[in-house]
Amino acid sequence: MKKLYVLFFIVVLILAAAFVLTACDDGGKPAELPGNGEPTGSDPGGAEPSIDEPGPHVDEPDEPDAFFYKMSNFIIHMDDNIDDVINNVGEPLGKFEAVSCAFEGNDLVFSYPGIEIFTYPAGGNNFIHTIRFIDDSVRTTEGGILPGDNIQAVFDVYGNDYSYDTGVYTFTRGHTVLEFLTEDDGSIYEIRYRLPLDL
Numbered sequence: 001m002k003k004l005y006v007l008f009f010i011v012v013l014i015l016a017a018a019f020v021l022t023a024c025d026d027g028g029k030p031a032e033l034p035g036n037g038e039p040t041g042s043d044p045g046g047a048e049p050s051i052d053e054p055g056p057h058v059d060e061p062d063e064p065d066a067f068f069y070k071m072s073n074f075i076i077h078m079d080d081n082i083d084d085v086i087n088n089v090g091e092p093l094g095k096f097e098a099v100s101c102a103f104e105g106n107d108l109v110f111s112y113p114g115i116e117i118f119t120y121p122a123g124g125n126n127f128i129h130t131i132r133f134i135d136d137s138v139r140t141t142e143g144g145i146l147p148g149d150n151i152q153a154v155f156d157v158y159g160n161d162y163s164y165d166t167g168v169y170t171f172t173r174g175h176t177v178l179e180f181l182t183e184d185d186g187s188i189y190e191i192r193y194r195l196p197l198d199l
Contacts, residue, residue: 066174069131069193070141071112078176078195082110082119082126092117114138118194130194140178140191151186172196 069076074088086092092110100107105121114137119126139146143157151169158178163170169180181190 067171067176067178067193068141069115071115076117076128076131078128078131078193080128082108082117082128085110085117085128130192133191145180145188145191147188147191149188151180151182151188154180154188 066077068078071085072089074085076085089112092112094111096109096111097106098109100120107121108119108126110117110119114133114135116132116134117128118130118132120129121127133147136147140157143154145154145157154169158171161171163172167182167184169182171178175195177194177196179190179192179194180188181192182188
């Protein structure tokens with residue numbers, strides 16, 4: 001069992017490294033960030049360290065003006081300080097660091113069960129710019145979509161107001177986007193919540 005956990009951890013680190021390096025290879029530059037890099041605000045209550053156990057209860061807005069991800073009953077917004085997440089849902093399984101190709105300083109990638117959280121540095125802190133699903137153990141907050149679902153399930157939940165580019169369906173809400181990356185047959189192989197950066 002211990003060997004399996006170590007193998008899982010190594011695979012997560014390799015996937016995180018590949019994602020960061022791919023972003024750098026594209027030569028992308030960030031679009032203008034919302035606000036000034038300050039956190040958009042999350043519930044400051046405490047939480048159990050296990051992601052499977054419920055954390056502080058946070059009411060979801062009736063008509064949200066941005067996409068957000070809910071983990072252990074804690075709402076994570078893009079541009080939040082990663083320290084708020086760690087304080088509320090517990091320590092990550094692992095952390096990967098690489099020189100940022102889009103920001104000054106280092107990108108940090110924090111691994112939690114089923115997801116990776118990518119951050120950018122600003123003012124001595126690290127703020128979230130992407131949450132990436134790495135397996136089918138997690139679902140989107142709004143509609144329960146998970147990797148492996150067909151894109152038609154996405155249309156049923158999110159409607160048809162999206163942009164499309166080479167297998168990537170992008171839905172925009174406020175200063176955030178939700179992306180579904182699909183195979184030729186329409187099956188989803190990756191889901192990302194993120195700030196609209198040109199990565």
